[in-house]
Amino acid sequence: MLARSIITDTMIAALSTGGDFAEIFMEDTRGTTLRMLNGSLEEGVSGRDYGVGIRIFQGYRSVYAYTNDASKENLLKVALEAAAALEGTPGLTDIVLNRLVVETFNPIRLEPSSVLHTDKVAVMRRAHGAATGYDQAITQVAITYLDTDQNVLIANSDGLLVEDRRVRTRLGINAVASKGNEKQSAFRGPGAHMGFELFDHIDVEAVARDAARSAVTMVNADYAPSGKYPVIIDNAFGGVIFHEACGHGLEATSVAKGASVFSGKLGQQVASPLVTAVDDGTIPNAWGSQNVDDEGTKTRRNVLIENGILKGYMIDKLNARRMAMEPTGSSRRQSYKYAPTSRMTNTFICAGDSTKEEIIGNTEYALYARHMGGGSVNPATGEFNFAVSEGYIVRNGKIEKPVRGGTLIGQGSQILQKIDMVASNLATGQGMCGSLSGLIPTDVGQPTIRVSEITVGGRKGDN
Amino acid sequence: MDIHEFKGKVFAAGVAAGLQEMEIYFSQSKNFSTRIFQKEVDGYSVSMEQGVGFRARFGGKVGYSYVETLDQESIQLLVEGAKANAQIIDSDDEIEFFSGSAAYPNVAAYNAKLETLPAEEKIEFAKALESEAFASDARVSMVNWAATGYNETEVYIANTKGLEQSFKRNGAYGLVSAVVREGEQVKTSARMVFSNDWEAFDAKKMAGEAVEEATSLLGASSVPSGDYSVLLRHDVAHDLLSTFVSVFSAEAVQKGLSLLAGKLGEQVASSIVTLIDDPLLENGGASASFDGEGVATRTKTVIENGKLKTFLHNLKTAKKDGVESTGNASRASFKAPVGISPTNFFIQPGELSYEDMIKRMGDGLIIIDVQGLHSGANPVSGDFSLGAYGYLVEKGQIVRPVEQITVAGNFFTLLETVEEIGSDLKFGRPSPGGYVGSPTLLVRHLSVAGM
Numbered sequence: 001m002l003a004r005s006i007i008t009d010t011m012i013a014a015l016s017t018g019g020d021f022a023e024i025f026m027e028d029t030r031g032t033t034l035r036m037l038n039g040s041l042e043e044g045v046s047g048r049d050y051g052v053g054i055r056i057f058q059g060y061r062s063v064y065a066y067t068n069d070a071s072k073e074n075l076l077k078v079a080l081e082a083a084a085a086l087e088g089t090p091g092l093t094d095i096v097l098n099r100l101v102v103e104t105f106n107p108i109r110l111e112p113s114s115v116l117h118t119d120k121v122a123v124m125r126r127a128h129g130a131a132t133g134y135d136q137a138i139t140q141v142a143i144t145y146l147d148t149d150q151n152v153l154i155a156n157s158d159g160l161l162v163e164d165r166r167v168r169t170r171l172g173i174n175a176v177a178s179k180g181n182e183k184q185s186a187f188r189g190p191g192a193h194m195g196f197e198l199f200d201h202i203d204v205e206a207v208a209r210d211a212a213r214s215a216v217t218m219v220n221a222d223y224a225p226s227g228k229y230p231v232i233i234d235n236a237f238g239g240v241i242f243h244e245a246c247g248h249g250l251e252a253t254s255v256a257k258g259a260s261v262f263s264g265k266l267g268q269q270v271a272s273p274l275v276t277a278v279d280d281g282t283i284p285n286a287w288g289s290q291n292v293d294d295e296g297t298k299t300r301r302n303v304l305i306e307n308g309i310l311k312g313y314m315i316d317k318l319n320a321r322r323m324a325m326e327p328t329g330s331s332r333r334q335s336y337k338y339a340p341t342s343r344m345t346n347t348f349i350c351a352g353d354s355t356k357e358e359i360i361g362n363t364e365y366a367l368y369a370r371h372m373g374g375g376s377v378n379p380a381t382g383e384f385n386f387a388v389s390e391g392y393i394v395r396n397g398k399i400e401k402p403v404r405g406g407t408l409i410g411q412g413s414q415i416l417q418k419i420d421m422v423a424s425n426l427a428t429g430q431g432m433c434g435s436l437s438g439l440i441p442t443d444v445g446q447p448t449i450r451v452s453e454i455t456v457g458g459r460k461g462d463n
Numbered sequence: 464m465d466i467h468e469f470k471g472k473v474f475a476a477g478v479a480a481g482l483q484e485m486e487i488y489f490s491q492s493k494n495f496s497t498r499i500f501q502k503e504v505d506g507y508s509v510s511m512e513q514g515v516g517f518r519a520r521f522g523g524k525v526g527y528s529y530v531e532t533l534d535q536e537s538i539q540l541l542v543e544g545a546k547a548n549a550q551i552i553d554s555d556d557e558i559e560f561f562s563g564s565a566a567y568p569n570v571a572a573y574n575a576k577l578e579t580l581p582a583e584e585k586i587e588f589a590k591a592l593e594s595e596a597f598a599s600d601a602r603v604s605m606v607n608w609a610a611t612g613y614n615e616t617e618v619y620i621a622n623t624k625g626l627e628q629s630f631k632r633n634g635a636y637g638l639v640s641a642v643v644r645e646g647e648q649v650k651t652s653a654r655m656v657f658s659n660d661w662e663a664f665d666a667k668k669m670a671g672e673a674v675e676e677a678t679s680l681l682g683a684s685s686v687p688s689g690d691y692s693v694l695l696r697h698d699v700a701h702d703l704l705s706t707f708v709s710v711f712s713a714e715a716v717q718k719g720l721s722l723l724a725g726k727l728g729e730q731v732a733s734s735i736v737t738l739i740d741d742p743l744l745e746n747g748g749a750s751a752s753f754d755g756e757g758v759a760t761r762t763k764t765v766i767e768n769g770k771l772k773t774f775l776h777n778l779k780t781a782k783k784d785g786v787e788s789t790g791n792a793s794r795a796s797f798k799a800p801v802g803i804s805p806t807n808f809f810i811q812p813g814e815l816s817y818e819d820m821i822k823r824m825g826d827g828l829i830i831i832d833v834q835g836l837h838s839g840a841n842p843v844s845g846d847f848s849l850g851a852y853g854y855l856v857e858k859g860q861i862v863r864p865v866e867q868i869t870v871a872g873n874f875f876t877l878l879e880t881v882e883e884i885g886s887d888l889k890f891g892r893p894s895p896g897g898y899v900g901s902p903t904l905l906v907r908h909l910s911v912a913g914m
Contacts, residue, residue: 041551041552042556043800044552045527045548045798046528047528047798051531061507063507064506064508065510067511081509082507085504181722184841226688227688227912228914258605259607259642373838375835376837378651378834380649384834385850386835386838409850455685456869457871457912
């Protein structure tokens with residue numbers, strides 16, 4: 001993508017004012033987004049993202065610059081502009097690049113660019129048909145198809161040179177059910193680090209019907225009772241609770257500066273002994289997987305919590321300096337427009353011994369969150385909130401009735417301690433995670449779990 | 464190559480490929496940001512970015528494409544991409560390429576003085592944010608954000624029907640977030656400023672307010688669940704308004720995604736509510752002389768004394784409804800297709816100060832922050848259920864901080880039941896979705912879940 005001499009000359013210029021580490025991240029990305037509303041293909045956009053990011057470290061300091069112009073003349077100019085933020089004497093005057101050859105564990109069979117638009121639209125029509133046909137209460141169905149093909153080159157002044165390709169494909173299904181003046185929507189968004197062969201792996205119709213079923217169930221549901229009581233959170237996308245409530249607090253971004261409730265707690269019991277949690281960027285073709293992270297470090301399986309004991313963090317190069325620890329292959333960014341930092345890849349709570357049936361059967365009263373919406377967290381205080389997009393009341397060991405509008409709030413570290421049952425049905429779901437270094441694809445996951453007590457916000461006073 | 468040369472080549476290649484009408488939307492920006500941690504420059508970023516959005520009509524339908532580099536390969540990608548995308552469209556929406564308004568308003572959004580402000584001064588400001596925060600209270604354990612930034616963006620739109628307009632804006636921001644600790648308790652609070660007038664940047668005031676608020680939250684506990692009178696402080700009120708702002712879009716209305724459908728001319732809010740979209744606001748965060756389709760912008764009253772007067776339109780929705788575009792076509796970026804968004808969009812302030820609003824409420828809760836707007840609010844139904852914190856008020860006096868609660872309600876009901884509007888109009892952060900503002904609002908009967 002870039003000649004070696006341009007890369008090394010740019011890095012030497014970047015280090016001309018005392019920087020001790022320089023990095024170049026170049027990307028050339030192609031992508032397509034198609035939108036269908038009520039069966040009518042309304043929008044098609046295809047594009048090319050192209051640019052170069054230059055990063056310089058001096059101790060704990062970091063400077064970042066980016067541009068769309070990859071000419072040698074401009075890169076040297078931008079590198080010097082960034083270097084001007086630092087003070088010192090020139091560092092390296094010679095850099096020898098050694099190409100790191102990465103064996104891909106995310107093979108791509110059907111490249112998006114080789115697939116006709118009409119075939120992509122055909123998948124969307126299948127999803128639309130299945131969702132619409134599910135029930136007469138479905139009044140609107142929006143389908144989004146997207147694919148991206150990101151080609152990156154990463155080089156640094158330690159001599160690393162690596163190229164990687166990330167192809168991702170996703171289908172988004174949003175079904176709206178109406179009853180009188182009321183509307184409820186449900187979203188499903190299966191995706192993977194793969195090409196168009198994604199649609200050989202997922203049952204498009206089943207996913208679409210599930211979105212429709214959820215919307216119809218919720219439009220007929222009563223509001224969730226508010227108060228503090230047990231909550232059963234289902235598997236797959238339910239893992240968003242671990243992602244938000246704990247995962248963000250285990251990112252070096254907040255740990256390194258002592259801003260996380262998990263700072264300084266390695267080796268301590270931070271969760272119920274039933275909890276083992278992992279961030280694994282090496283799962284073949286998973287949505288959040290990458291062969292190398294966005295600093296060129298090979299991704300790996302990082303055990304975060306083992307039987308309740310805090311075992312590790314997710315660490316990027318800059319924070320690794322601050323923490324005097326090794327980077328963990330966890331540094332990610334949305335694009336060349338962002339300096340990378342520690343982020344999650346595919347994060348999940350590991351399978352336990354119970355079954356989902358046992359959990360429900362052993363519960364006197366609880367909110368059963370079958371499907372979660374999104375959520376957010378304040379890493380400094382650990383306070384989180386989540387929307388329950390499909391909820392039910394469990395009474396006397398049985399699912400009693402659907403409820404809607406529930407919100408879960410609490411503190412991540414407390415919730416972890418209160419997990420009192422973990423099922424064996426581990427599954428994952430796909431999300432887009434927004435943080436300092438932009439919006440990135442991540443998998444969340446867990447088996448069905450029970451938390452002994454969470455504050456549930458709803459619209460009804462009693463339970 | 465430069466954008467004018469690039470435009471010429473793209474249009475020529477488009478003609479050769481059989482494209483019938485074409486438009487480019489070019490944006491170019493310069494950005495600077497810096498972040499201070501423990502008196503050191505912890506983050507420093509400079510960038511120059513550009514991008515070209517392209518749309519073209521082929522076989523009667525319109526397709527989109529975009530690129531970020533102006534080279535030969537990009538010309539082909541734009542033309543082929545837009546053509547391929549046009550060929551799969553089966554929507555019957557009539558999309559017009561606009562030839563230009565008769566006149567465009569003069570709108571102030573660019574301050575040349577700000578452009579020349581040296582980086583050192585911005586760094587000093589961020590350092591001052593941090594040191595002032597530490598100086599204002601011994602319980603400040605860290606300042607997790609002390610940052611400033613600058614952005615300058617120029618937009619250029621041109622099409623094969625003769626439209627050619629450009630507009631330049633700039634602005635700076637400052638952000639401070641303080642963490643205070645007392646025993647095991649940790650509280651945070653932040654203050655932000657967005658302006659293109661550097662005089663508006665007061666580090667001592669911002670840091671002082673953030674710390675004062677954070678310390679005021681120490682010792683917070685929950686409240687019993689129930690129905691409460693609630694003051695939605697101006698920042699919470701504008702966050703809520705901006706979450707539900709799509710209900711005023713004609714596109715949402717026409718697609719059946721807004722419960723305001725069919726309510727033009729009807730009372731949809733309390734008679735004290737007047738809602739304005741004013742793109743001409745001097746140095747407003749979304750001020751502009753033309754919209755995302757090149758239509759001249761103008762000021763509209765969306766709700767007047769509670770009555771719904773207009774939806775926000777672009778050319779496509781206006782044609783469908785048989786009205787004029789309101790100049791609210793938006794391009795969230797050069798990558799995004801034409802949509803609809805408000806500009807400077809705000810609830811007109813009333814008479815009472817924030818303190819008087821507290822007295823007026825009597826007993827209830829002040830909500831100063833809500834969490835989970837992107838997940839716990841449903842713009843289609845208007846329902847929201849959000850994590851929140853603030854203060855408990857008894858007999859017109861704040862008695863203690865409150866945390867670990869959720870407030871739930873419905874946006875449309877809230878509009879209808881606003882009992883009092885404060886005089887303290889404040890805006891949120893400028894975004895492609897508009898620059899949304901509100902004063903503090905008093906509402907009765909919000910459902911609160913706590914202990």
